Amino acid sequence: MRGLQGKNVILTGGASGIGQAISLRLGEEGCNVGIFDLNGEGANATAEKIRAAGGTANGYAVDVSDYDAVASAVAAFESDCGPVDGLVNNAGWDKSMPFLDTDLELWHKVVAINMYGPLNLCHVILKGMSERGGGRVVNISSDAGRVGSSGEAVYAACKGGLIAFSKTMSRELARKNITLNTVCPGPTNTPLLAEQGPKLVAALERAVPMRRVAEPEDYPGLVSFFLSDDASYITGQTISVSGGLTMHG
Ligand SMILES: NC(=O)c1ccc[n+]([C@@H]2O[C@H](COP(=O)([O-])OP(=O)(O)OC[C@H]3O[C@@H](n4cnc5c(N)ncnc54)[C@H](O)[C@@H]3O)[C@@H](O)[C@H]2O)c1
16 A cells, blocks of 8 residues: 555554454554554554564553543554554444343443544544644444444444544545545454354355455455555545445445
8 A cells, every 4th residue: 555654543442353453454554553442451462463573553551432541542652653644443342232122321331432432533633633734534334334233223323423423524624634434344253243143143144245244354455545645535435345235326
């Protein structure tokens, strides 16, 4: 990818799954990667893998739903590496159950991680990008946010909200040379999906035209592309990576 060498990129949720795969790729592309995760040990382990492969990375233990914690971690990253060039909002969480069985406590947790998380990171980081006149944001949403997903009503609402937020911010900040694009994973072989149980996974495999769920390695190429110079005229877009499960005109 063009233009990624030496770029300072913060990624949330890089201790596991899709975020870990994206982090490793960004390290290979020559980015200085800041891995923000609730699981600080896991974030450090991913950073260590990047360093072992010759790249530059640091892990930071941070809860993305806590605005002050996010602001402190961004300040720590910027003092380690310099101003943030790119942000990947990837951390996410859900507990699947019918909406009528959910309670307020679950709603608050799902909204705090999946909606407030990206809002916090964007609010803290986009101010600096705007002042400097450039930056890239990739938001990891979900096909649930485009077409809905039974058992994931509040999560799907957050993911749909993230798509609308990205489009709005891409309009507000286009003249500042800041792009925001959204990647929507379909069902993916990570701990988040494993929690749903083998029966559901088998049903999803039958539903996907390519007859398999995604692997975390299916995402880093597109995310790197959106962060690269090759994508400088692309903003406000939403792309599904789901083996043909979701097709939009
Ligand atoms: N796996 C799927 O089938 C699937 C499908 C659609 C969308 N997604 C989305 O892809 C993204 C990555 O999911 P994954 O499957 O790799 O999940 P995962 O559970 O493997 O990894 C998520 C990471 O986010 C971190 N995290 C959770 N809450 C956090 C918080 N409050 N602060 C900081 N870090 C936190 C976790 O510690 C973990 O390392 C999520 O946004 C998810 O919603 C996943």
